[in-house]
Amino acid sequence: MNRLSLNQWTTRHWSVPEAVAGCRRHGIEAIGLWREPVAEHGLAATVKLVRDAGLRVSSLCRGGFFTGSTWLDDNRAAVDEAAELGAACLVLVVGGLPGVVPGEALGARVSRDLAGARSQVAQALDALVPHAEERNVRLALEPLHPMYAADRAVLSTLGQALDLAEPYPSERVGVVVDTFHVWWDPEVERQIARAGDRIASYQVCDQLMPLPADVLLGRAMMGDGVIDVAPLTRAVTAAGYAGDIEVEIFNAGVWGADPDEVLATMKRRYATHVVPALG
Amino acid sequence: MNRLSLNQWTTRHWSVPEAVAGCRRHGIEAIGLWREPVAEHGLAATVKLVRDAGLRVSSLCRGGFFTGSTWLDDNRAAVDEAAELGAACLVLVVGGLPGVVPGEALGARVSRDLAGARSQVAQALDALVPHAEERNVRLALEPLHPMYAADRAVLSTLGQALDLAEPYPSERVGVVVDTFHVWWDPEVERQIARAGDRIASYQVCDQLMPLPADVLLGRAMMGDGVIDVAPLTRAVTAAGYAGDIEVEIFNAGVWGADPDEVLATMKRRYATHVVPALG
Numbered sequence: 001m002n003r004l005s006l007n008q009w010t011t012r013h014w015s016v017p018e019a020v021a022g023c024r025r026h027g028i029e030a031i032g033l034w035r036e037p038v039a040e041h042g043l044a045a046t047v048k049l050v051r052d053a054g055l056r057v058s059s060l061c062r063g064g065f066f067t068g069s070t071w072l073d074d075n076r077a078a079v080d081e082a083a084e085l086g087a088a089c090l091v092l093v094v095g096g097l098p099g100v101v102p103g104e105a106l107g108a109r110v111s112r113d114l115a116g117a118r119s120q121v122a123q124a125l126d127a128l129v130p131h132a133e134e135r136n137v138r139l140a141l142e143p144l145h146p147m148y149a150a151d152r153a154v155l156s157t158l159g160q161a162l163d164l165a166e167p168y169p170s171e172r173v174g175v176v177v178d179t180f181h182v183w184w185d186p187e188v189e190r191q192i193a194r195a196g197d198r199i200a201s202y203q204v205c206d207q208l209m210p211l212p213a214d215v216l217l218g219r220a221m222m223g224d225g226v227i228d229v230a231p232l233t234r235a236v237t238a239a240g241y242a243g244d245i246e247v248e249i250f251n252a253g254v255w256g257a258d259p260d261e262v263l264a265t266m267k268r269r270y271a272t273h274v275v276p277a278l279g
Numbered sequence: 280m281n282r283l284s285l286n287q288w289t290t291r292h293w294s295v296p297e298a299v300a301g302c303r304r305h306g307i308e309a310i311g312l313w314r315e316p317v318a319e320h321g322l323a324a325t326v327k328l329v330r331d332a333g334l335r336v337s338s339l340c341r342g343g344f345f346t347g348s349t350w351l352d353d354n355r356a357a358v359d360e361a362a363e364l365g366a367a368c369l370v371l372v373v374g375g376l377p378g379v380v381p382g383e384a385l386g387a388r389v390s391r392d393l394a395g396a397r398s399q400v401a402q403a404l405d406a407l408v409p410h411a412e413e414r415n416v417r418l419a420l421e422p423l424h425p426m427y428a429a430d431r432a433v434l435s436t437l438g439q440a441l442d443l444a445e446p447y448p449s450e451r452v453g454v455v456v457d458t459f460h461v462w463w464d465p466e467v468e469r470q471i472a473r474a475g476d477r478i479a480s481y482q483v484c485d486q487l488m489p490l491p492a493d494v495l496l497g498r499a500m501m502g503d504g505v506i507d508v509a510p511l512t513r514a515v516t517a518a519g520y521a522g523d524i525e526v527e528i529f530n531a532g533v534w535g536a537d538p539d540e541v542l543a544t545m546k547r548r549y550a551t552h553v554v555p556a557l558g
Binding site: 097100102103104105106110112113114115118149156157159160183184185187207210211215225227228 | 389393397
């Protein structure tokens with residue numbers, strides 16, 4: 001149980017101090033932070049808060065979105081924040097096709113050049129790595145479910161993320177294995193084994209069926225959907241991953257519930273669905 | 280233009296005679312038929328109708344859904360129908376996780392054994408092939424977009440479909456390349472090249488963004504979404520595919536429009552987005 005980490009977005013209506021207090025109250029030893037609430041509370045204040053609480057910062061979410069005009073400055077700032085927080089990694093969601101805005105109708109300036117967008121991700125990563133090296137921050141490429149390929153991440157499989165990471169040392173560029181994003185992939189167990197010490201973060205949740213109208217909110221508490229997280233957990237463990245395990249859920253029902261209830265449920269479900277597979 | 284085929288579901292409110300008449304009116308030489316409307320019009324009557332009209336039957340949709348209790352009888356009947364119609368192939372959509380019903384909340388009897396479901400598909404295919412051999416029908420495995428992995432097809436990538444098809448002669452078990460289902464796949468061009476003469480059907484359409492509330496209806500007319508069909512068309516052509524090219528669209532707006540307008544638009548869009556890539 002001591003590897004369980006609360007990804008802050010699971011309790012998105014909690015501020016940073018509320019989430020930190022919640023972790024302490026429920027005996028959770030690690031937290032995955034998001035940049036927006038950290039900025040709201042203040043970076044230095046957050047650093048002090050998590051240190052005083054004795055929490056590990058399992059990840060900072062998130063850098064990436066390399067298609068924006070200020071992407072390099074934004075990502076360098078994210079690296080700096082991850083360094084200050086002592087985060088185990090900075091999660092990178094690389095962005096979709098240039099000009100596609102999540103939730104909005106397609107405009108005239110949308111690019112459909114998927115191969116070009118993917119090659120730009122490789123270039124952006126290369127531009128960012130020296131700063132991560134300087135600040136001793138580990139970047140973590142997150143492949144997203146292919147249903148987000150157009151609007152959020154042209155990085156769609158773990159194999160593709162590993163191909164991108166390969167030119168760099170594994171302590172500098174790792175990958176995120178998120179059950180929701182990878183469970184369907186016929187190659188996933190082979191790619192997890194290939195990943196080995198590139199695994200910078202393991203995130204667990206379930207997938208709702210039917211998917212809700214906003215597919216971004218299709219994540220659910222383990223046991224409430226169609227994913228068997230046990231084989232994925234076993235594969236990640238066999239690959240050598242021994243870090244924190246985040247529960248990250250985007251779900252209208254979870255967000256609307258009492259966050260203390262959510263943490264209690266999360267602990268029960270983690271004990272049932274994840275712990276036995278840790279061996 | 281002579282390779283353009285109307286997949287009947289694009290004009291789903293048309294009966295078989297209406298769709299056949301529509302093809303003739305618009306100079307379309309091939310049609311992809313669906314079993315339900317064919318049954319409604321009568322199999323023998325449909326055979327006569329398409330022959331008299333001089334139309335090629337580019338595919339019969341669809342067999343598969345191997346998780347149902349009557350799957351083997353259903354699929355043998357589908358093979359027989361494809362044989363009578365002289366269809367170029369019988370499209371197989373293999374089904375999702377046992378117990379998951381599209382559009383319905385998850386019941387207590389849902390299986391989450393994805394690996395098991397996939398191995399059952401291989402067994403079902405093996406049971407069906409002798410009958411297809413006997414009737415000289417080509418089966419065509421269709422990988423579906425991973426967002427349908429739980430409820431419609433545990434077959435999620437072209438590579439996986441090819442692995443399944445490999446034990447059989449290519450004239451007996453082929454694959455469907457559908458732009459909507461495969462465009463996001465980082466491996467797709469490599470797998471299309473690998474497919475070669477296994478390509479039994481090429482289906483084109485676009486993907487809407489944002490996805491509609493029912494993700495099944497996310498298909499769109501070429502040019503209305505985020506997919507560049509040109510590189511996929513070039514890859515399929517380079518792999519040697521010279522058969523009919525179906526336009527198959529599940530889309531509330533398309534279904535609500537005047538079907539004659541839909542066919543006119545389809546021809547224009549096909550001329551713009553597909554023909555130049557045929558070389």
